[in-house]
Each structure stands twice: as C-alpha cells, then as structure tokens.
Amino acid sequence: MRFNKLDLNLLVALNALLAERNISRAAEKIFLSQPATSSALARLRAYFNDELLVPSGRQLILTPRAKELVEPVREILMRIDTTIAAQPLFDPATETRTFTLLVSDYTTAVLIPPLLEALYREAPGMRIRLRDQTDRPAEVLEQGEADFLVIPSQYLAKEHPSAALFEEDYLCVTWEGNTRVRDRLTFDDYLACGHVIATFINTHTNPLATFDGWFMESFDVKRRVEVTVPSMSALPALVVGTDRIATVHRRLAERARESLPVKLWEPPPRIPRLVQMLQWHKHRTNDPAIAWIRDKIINAATLV
Structure with missing residues (x-):
C-alpha cells in the first residue's frame, strides 16, 4: 500500500x-x-x-x-x-498469544507466582514472557516490544497510564555472626559496614539505580560498596560469613531469614516506602486482552 x-x-x-x-x-x-x-x-x-x-x-x-x-x-x-x-474479541480460555512483562527479579519473586497461578487456571494457553528491565524499560514500552512494565512509581513514563499494585519498605540484613552489629543497628554502624548492593547495567552500559540506591544518592548518604550483584534477591545470602550489610525489600528479607543465618534490622536512614506500579501503553488501554491481564495483575498484587 x-x-x-x-x-x-x-x-x-x-x-x-x-x-x-x-x-x-x-x-x-x-x-x-x-x-x-x-x-x-x-x-x-x-x-x-x-x-x-x-x-x-x-x-x-x-x-x-x-x-x-x-x-x-x-x-x-x-x-x-x-x-x-488488535482482535476485537478476547476469550482467555482459548487465547494463545504471548504477552511480555518487563519486571525486576524482585517482582518476579513476589508478584509473578500468584499471577501465573491465576493465568494457568483461566487462560492455560496464554504464554507469558518475562523480560528484565536492564534495557531502557520506558523505551521498550514505547516501541511496543512489551505489554506491561512493573516498576517503582518514580520511574514511570508520564505519558502512559498506570495503576498502583502494592507498597513495600526495606530492611537491613546482616549475618548473625556480624562482629560490628550486635544488639542494634546505628547510622554509624550502617556507614561503617561494607555494603552489598544490586546494580543493573542497561544496553548503553549505564548503571541503573535501585529504589534504595536512588534515595541514598538523592540525600547524599555515602555507602562503602564492597560487592555489587545484578540481583536483588541474591543480596541476603551474600552477607553470610562477613561483616557486610545489605538493604533489601522487606518481603525478600523475611523470606531469607527462614533459610539463612541472618538478622534483620530497620534501616537507620529512613527509606520511603516503595510504590510498585503497573504501566501499559496509552494506545492499548482499550485492548480487551490488555484490560483482562491488567486486572489479573492487579488482583495478584493483593496476594503478595
């Protein structure tokens, strides 16, 4: 044409x-x-x-x-x-398309399991592709290469609609044998310990800050970073056997305590609660499939 x-x-x-x-x-x-x-x-x-x-x-x-x-x-x-x-009619029971979600490993750990369980019951033929957020998530959404983006509120693209999923706060994790932190965690202790942090690299090899890292940098809190890893969920295990400390999402920290010899502490620098958001492209708001999956994601968020 x-x-x-x-x-x-x-x-x-x-x-x-x-x-x-x-x-x-x-x-x-x-x-x-x-x-x-x-x-x-x-x-x-x-x-x-x-x-x-x-x-x-x-x-x-x-x-x-x-x-x-x-x-x-x-x-x-x-x-x-x-x-x-776009297909005018949508039947989840017979749908076989693949839908792509841009998610962090934290979101994969806490939100995706209840979502997949619901989709397996109601849309068994639907395929879900999870894609990490290390390659310019807003741009990938813009280009139509992803159907949904799950991301903290401060990273949203302003021109596209979104919905709140759940809130999260943070805990500090230390090995139970840590020699610097025994009975309580002070701000001085927090700064004195070496830190294990999550850092992600995008396709332009620029570091992407996690929410807690963004907050620390914004308020000029200087942590002595000794270990970096491209995974939030791996952080608790990496302090075991050391005097290091990690700042971790509360849900991940509490899960880690069930299987690791670690202690949990409230962070001395008070970190604002993270608001995890769901975002989709403005031109796909009325797509029946997108609307249906959006509701399922929001419902799954009530279970985390």
Missing part, C-alpha cells in the same frame, strides 16, 4: 532501523534478510531525500531528519497495531 508515493510497509523497516541503529539487528527484528533491509533503507533515503542513518566509527547515528521521525513513526505503527491488528 502506498500513501503519497511511500510504500507503507517501509515504515516497519524504518521504525526498526531508527530503534536499533544497526542494519543486522533491525533485519532480525522485522524478520527480513540483511540485503532486504539494506534495500529498504536505500528506498527510504530516496523518499526522504536524506541519509537517515550515517556511519560514525563502527556504529550508525541518526541524522537530524531521522531524529524527527522517531516518535511519529512509532506512534503511527502503534495506532495501527491497536486499532486494526
């Missing part, structure tokens, strides 16, 4: 190229060969009378014209997907 002499099929290729900035990755994303994708780029360059992507070292960068096209092209394709391609 053509519109103003533009083959609209090329918009799919253009969206992939603008997002990936790499011909090979864009080709994989839209299930085309690399030569076919290169050919699509050549046709797009001719239509827009612009190079769109130009080499810079070993990578491609967007021209100013290409940068202007990123949001409009993404918006057009999302609208097509949600108004034309």
